[in-house]
Amino acid sequence: MREFLREIAMANYIVLGAGRLGGTLARRLAELGHDVHVIVPKPDDAKYQELASLEHITLASSGSPNRTSDAMFVATPWEATESALSDLDLAVGQIVVDCTNPVSYGATGMTLAIDANTSAAELMQGWLPAAKVVKTLNQVGSDILGDPAALSPPPMMGLASDDDDAKSAVSALLNDLGFDAFDAGGLQNAHLLEAFALLWMSQAFSTGDPGGFAFGKAARR
Numbered sequence: 001m002r003e004f005l006r007e008i009a010m011a012n013y014i015v016l017g018a019g020r021l022g023g024t025l026a027r028r029l030a031e032l033g034h035d036v037h038v039i040v041p042k043p044d045d046a047k048y049q050e051l052a053s054l055e056h057i058t059l060a061s062s063g064s065p066n067r068t069s070d071a072m073f074v075a076t077p078w079e080a081t082e083s084a085l086s087d088l089d090l091a092v093g094q095i096v097v098d099c100t101n102p103v104s105y106g107a108t109g110m111t112l113a114i115d116a117n118t119s120a121a122e123l124m125q126g127w128l129p130a131a132k133v134v135k136t137l138n139q140v141g142s143d144i145l146g147d148p149a150a151l152s153p154p155p156m157m158g159l160a161s162d163d164d165d166a167k168s169a170v171s172a173l174l175n176d177l178g179f180d181a182f183d184a185g186g187l188q189n190a191h192l193l194e195a196f197a198l199l200w201m202s203q204a205f206s207t208g209d210p211g212g213f214a215f216g217k218a219a220r221r
């Protein structure tokens with residue numbers, strides 16, 4: 001068990017989407033003692049009942065009233081994301097953590113679903129101008145998010161945002177979750193983190209054990 005260097009302040013988080021990524025993230029946040037409000041289209045669906053039974057986790061539907069939160073994590077399929085966000089009435093200054101990768105899957109495999117000159121995070125900031133968008137948690141698979149401490153050195157996880165306070169708060173949480181957080185710069189660099197995710201996928205899936213591979217930081221001896 002990793003020993004934390006600082007005491008973790010309990011927070012309230014919203015997680016939008018509870019599939020492989022959102023469900024795993026909600027569990028990890030709740031394990032750290034945070035209160036987690038999960039939003040999915042049909043919270044009564046049998047597939048969400050185990051998650052709903054966990055301590056610190058509540059589930060609600062997409063159109064349900066919003067709560068104030070320390071951060072909202074977006075973990076929806078890219079094609080559902082703009083519509084899912086349009087259902088929400090977010091507070092001014094809300095930290096919104098974009099965990100998506102803007103890809104689609106077709107006959108030729110996985111392709112980028114947006115113009116390569118922008119990023120999902122910058123588009124999201126445009127949809128939510130009053131929010132503080134932070135790009136992160138998109139760069140490894142949910143198996144690794146479930147247990148980053150299984151890998152050594154800790155998996156790197158970059159974050160990009162135009163708001164330094166939001167970036168600092170999310171960076172601390174990433175370290176609590178077991179990642180080696182690094183500052184990738186402003187939101188104009190979010191496309192680098194989205195490309196980094198594609199590089200991780202190409203490498204990790206070729207090993208046959210995607211849960212066993214992540215990029216880690218080398219340092220001078």
Ligand SMILES: NC(=O)c1ccc[n+]([C@@H]2O[C@H](COP(=O)([O-])OP(=O)(O)OC[C@H]3O[C@@H](n4cnc5c(N)ncnc54)[C@H](OP(=O)(O)O)[C@@H]3O)[C@@H](O)[C@H]2O)c1
Pocket residue numbers: 016017018019020021022023039040041042045062074075076077078080083084099100101102103137138139140141142143
């Ligand atoms: N899976 C990974 O390891 C991983 C890693 C990094 C990044 N990502 C990114 O994370 C995002 C989610 O991926 P995933 O693999 O977790 O997808 P997933 O397993 O298909 O789960 C998607 C979740 O989003 C929910 N959802 C769909 N429309 C919604 C809406 N309008 N409002 C609220 N929730 C909605 C789904 O609900 P229903 O199923 O009930 O419709 C489901 O709970 C994607 O953008 C992906 O690129 C995934």
